[in-house]
Amino acid sequence: xxxxxxxxxxxxxxxxxxxxxxxxxxxxxxxxxxxxxxxxxxxxxxxxxxxxxxxxxxxxxxxxxxxxxxxxxxxxxxxxxxxxxxxxxxxxxxxxxxxxxxxxxxxxxxxxxxxxxxxxxxxxxxxxxxxxxxxxxxxxxxxxxxxxxxxxxxxxxxxxxxxxxxxxxxxxxxxxxxxxxxxxxxxxxxxxxxxxxxxxxxxxxxxxxxxxxxxxxxxxxxxxxxxxxxxxxxxxxxxxxxxxxxxxxxxxxxxxxxxxxxxxxxxxxxxxxxxxxxxxxxxxxxxxxxxxxxxxxxxxxxxxxxxxxxxxxxxxxxxxxxxxxxxxxxxxxxxxxxxxxxxxxxxxxxxxxxxxxxxxxxxxxxxxxxxxxxxxxxxxxxxxxxxxxxxxxxxxxxxxxxxxxxxxxxxxxxxxxxxxxxxxxxxxxxxxxxxxxxxxxxxxxxxxxxxxxxxxxxxxxxxxxxxxxxxxxxxxxxxxxxxxxxxxxxxxxxxxxxxxxxxxxxxxxxxxxxxxxxxxxxxxxxxxxxxxxxxxxxxxxxxxxxxxxxxxxxxxxxxxxxxxxxxxxxxxxxxxxxxxxxxxx
Amino acid sequence: xxxxxxxxxxxxxxxxxxxxxxxxxxxxxxxxxxxxxxxxxxxxxxxxxxxxxxxxxxxxxxxxxxxxxxxxxxxxxxxxxxxxxxxxxxxxxxxxxxxxxxxxxxxxxxxxxxxxxxxxxxxxxxxxxxxxxxxxxxxxxxxxxxxxxxxxxxxxxxxxxxxxxxxxxxxxxxxxxxxxxxxxxxxxxxxxxxxxxxxxxxxxxxxxxxxxxxxxxxxxxxxxxxxxxxxxxxxxxxxxxxxxxxxxxxxxxxxxxxxxxxxxxxxxxxxxxxxxxxxxxxxxxxxxxxxxxxxxxxxxxxxxxxxxxxxxxxxxxxxxxxxxxxxxxxxxxxxxxxxxxxxxxxxxxxxxxxxxxxxxxxxxx
Numbered sequence: 004x005x006x007x008x009x010x011x012x013x014x015x016x017x018x019x020x021x022x023x024x025x026x027x028x029x030x031x032x033x034x035x036x037x038x039x040x041x042x043x044x045x046x047x048x049x050x051x052x053x054x055x056x057x058x059x060x061x062x063x064x065x066x067x068x069x070x071x072x073x074x075x076x077x078x079x080x081x082x083x084x085x086x087x088x089x090x091x092x093x094x095x096x097x098x099x100x101x102x103x104x105x106x107x108x109x110x111x112x113x114x115x116x117x118x119x120x121x122x123x124x125x126x127x128x129x130x131x132x133x134x135x136x137x138x139x140x141x142x143x144x145x146x147x148x149x150x151x152x153x154x155x156x157x158x159x160x161x162x163x164x165x166x167x168x169x170x171x172x173x174x175x176x177x178x179x180x181x182x183x184x185x186x187x188x189x190x191x192x193x194x195x196x197x198x199x200x201x202x203x204x205x206x207x208x209x210x211x212x213x214x215x216x217x218x219x220x221x222x223x224x225x226x227x228x229x230x231x232x233x234x235x236x237x238x239x240x241x242x243x244x245x246x247x248x249x250x251x252x253x254x255x256x257x258x259x260x261x262x263x264x265x266x267x268x269x270x271x272x273x274x275x276x277x278x279x280x281x282x283x284x285x286x287x288x289x290x291x292x293x294x295x296x297x298x299x300x301x302x303x304x305x306x307x308x309x310x311x312x313x314x315x316x317x318x319x320x321x322x323x324x325x326x327x328x329x330x331x332x333x334x335x336x337x338x339x340x341x342x343x344x345x346x347x348x349x350x351x352x353x354x355x356x357x358x359x360x361x362x363x364x365x366x367x368x369x370x371x372x373x374x375x376x377x378x379x380x381x382x383x384x385x386x387x388x389x390x391x392x393x394x395x396x397x398x399x400x401x402x403x404x405x406x407x408x409x410x411x412x413x414x415x416x417x418x419x420x421x422x423x424x425x426x427x428x429x430x431x432x433x434x435x436x437x438x439x440x441x442x443x444x445x446x447x448x449x450x451x452x453x454x455x456x457x458x459x460x461x462x463x464x465x466x467x468x469x470x471x472x473x474x475x476x477x478x479x480x481x482x483x484x485x486x487x488x489x490x491x492x493x494x495x496x497x498x499x500x501x502x503x504x505x506x507x508x509x510x511x512x513x514x515x516x517x518x519x520x521x522x523x524x525x526x527x528x529x530x531x532x533x534x535x536x537x538x539x540x541x542x543x544x545x546x547x548x549x550x551x552x553x554x555x556x557x558x559x560x561x562x563x564x565x566x567x568x569x570x571x572x573x574x575x576x577x578x579x580x581x582x583x584x585x586x587x588x
Numbered sequence: 589x590x591x592x593x594x595x596x597x598x599x600x601x602x603x604x605x606x607x608x609x610x611x612x613x614x615x616x617x618x619x620x621x622x623x624x625x626x627x628x629x630x631x632x633x634x635x636x637x638x639x640x641x642x643x644x645x646x647x648x649x650x651x652x653x654x655x656x657x658x659x660x661x662x663x664x665x666x667x668x669x670x671x672x673x674x675x676x677x678x679x680x681x682x683x684x685x686x687x688x689x690x691x692x693x694x695x696x697x698x699x700x701x702x703x704x705x706x707x708x709x710x711x712x713x714x715x716x717x718x719x720x721x722x723x724x725x726x727x728x729x730x731x732x733x734x735x736x737x738x739x740x741x742x743x744x745x746x747x748x749x750x751x752x753x754x755x756x757x758x759x760x761x762x763x764x765x766x767x768x769x770x771x772x773x774x775x776x777x778x779x780x781x782x783x784x785x786x787x788x789x790x791x792x793x794x795x796x797x798x799x800x801x802x803x804x805x806x807x808x809x810x811x812x813x814x815x816x817x818x819x820x821x822x823x824x825x826x827x828x829x830x831x832x833x834x835x836x837x838x839x840x841x842x843x844x845x846x847x848x849x850x851x852x853x854x855x856x857x858x859x860x861x862x863x864x865x866x867x868x869x870x871x872x873x874x875x876x877x878x879x880x881x882x883x884x885x886x887x888x889x890x891x892x893x894x895x896x897x898x899x900x901x902x903x904x905x906x907x908x909x910x911x912x913x914x915x916x917x918x919x920x921x922x923x924x925x926x927x928x929x930x931x932x933x934x935x936x937x938x939x940x941x942x943x944x945x946x947x948x949x950x951x952x953x
Contacts, residue, residue: 119764353612366929539752540752544737
């Protein structure tokens, strides 16, 4: 079976009639708006200020939706003149807001709350701006055309104005959203504390701060646009050696800053980074199986659980403990246990392929979970109550007891694992994996021992998960079967798909986007799985190669694009050739 | 001479078979033996112990049949779609949940107003109708967004997309209807039991099984007797040839999704009337079990899905007390899901074409 995730599915832009385009954009945005409102995202976002007292995330989302209507319409470039485009944006915005306004109208007439829990009084108050129903709804409807117009205007503006404007708005939004990340960093140092006080008040970003950030960023973008070209050309004129030195010193500086960052940022960020690190570790393992060997494994969490339970049972101060080893003794054993389980898992499903493999591994993962949860295995594994009191690792005499220290442990583990994964991918074994991914039958015909290669994929993939599980067990200090649900497997799958199958940087990037961001934005936390699902579908539809495609995939894409360009050129030439004789006649 | 040649080829066959016999096959044989041993030893142990009476066994059996009918209904959705598109509709379990969860609100209001007790048939038709409508809508949206763009692509992309869709569906409904577990109404006419001599059958089970059976007969008639059903069978046989005969494959695919979703709509409501509760994650278990049932019966095979569902329901209900109790496992009932999952893995590993041997499974894999 050809494991071609990256094939069609790239959303192709069709040309549609201008009027239909306007109506469609308006209705799509209205539908999206109703969806976020009914699901409860809008109401929850409204509790989060971006600029204290001025703008909440909820209103920002609402505004962004209507702004998007104008942008959607304008970027299609279907209209004869700028004025037409602006009018189209205005009309699309009106359609969007008027359709969306049916929701608050319905909410004022009937009580929808008994069925739809999110459609409560605060949301109604938000949608009507706290005004009396007719006035509020009129304001709501009026918001659409204004923002739709502005959105279209933003696209129509010359680059000189558009880039600073957009940059400033985005910077303000980020400064408001990521204040938990930014504020401790600014606050903890006496040098940057005045900056903090200038921008942020007790509750968050203040208006004065927002204006400063907007102006500074906009000015920065203007300056960048002005001098960027000159700088690149001057950089290009430097000797190749100097270029290389500059590039490496920049990378080194970034790495040092990145390494020191968690110490500086405190335990909250440390915890987030730790989780991201653990998922990156598991992602690299699953990446070996799915991304490189093409074996879609939905039971991956079982290996993670094995690593955690083995560590727990070997270290814990509890009645279930088998031994009282130190972390450094227990971890290798835990990893070994995971490898063994990986191979045991792999043997029965060796001949199962494709979709069936996904479901079979899902079944195996669930079998492990059901057994661990049951009373039958409780005397060994603690059943639903789990294994408690697992000690922390010691480095010499230092107890690694806070998230930042554990993060560094994970970082070292990830670095080692990444190196291993990178070398594996380039090895003979890695090439064999890629061969069975692309065509199992051909690979076998070429003399690749399918059994050995596949079992190694399961075993080595499981090793990464076992390592992550081992750290996880000492991080929490206790383990429960409920921590190891199918959802973890799908999380990991989601992050390697979003990051880019088969690409190590992609795995880390996927973990940051899918695990780190929701941790950082508390509000997203509750809906993170909704975002995961949307991200998976969107990536498969729009950018199947992921955010950071592997080098091989990039080459393929570039070649595809070249072929397409050549073909396009040929058709153009053919059309011209066909048009010439007609013109003569 | 002839017989000598025959024995020669026979030994050669045997030798070549033994030559291909690896440690993997040995492990697989061990696995089979171990499972067989558990089943046989467990059965002997339980029957020796005599923990359960005949009427209890009968109860297990009827309950299994009831829940098996529900699995069969949901399994039909997997099998129909697989038959046409050769893909696993991973989100089908969650599609089932959407209908049953939406119908819960109608059932609750019917129950509160007393309509459910007064006009049971009308009320049930209304509840099931709403459930079918919601399931159909969700299934068509999923088809449009996740499957149609990948229709001509043989890859894992639609499966991964469907996994994403399953998440979106679950958490959209969690956001819409809340994350609390809701309890389905329990009308008076569903309580009671009916006596057959020594054995008694719960009224609810008769109703659920009867509805499921009626729905399956109805589906079978549609597939076998109507024009659209004939077109469906033609497309599942060979899509290109069917298209040459003037069948609009697109229409047939949509019709298939509608049919599967309607069965899921009925199955979901019945499942909730058996277990009396629903929340946003309810769809996962019946979904995966129904998929096992579909594979068990040979995926793509409609009667196979029905029989597979009933078989799985009965095994799942009788299995824990019969096989696991006998070998002394405490609280065997907790391992009920284990039986379904083990069965799923075993069928996929040892007999991917299912019990009824349609070789369809090979086409895609």
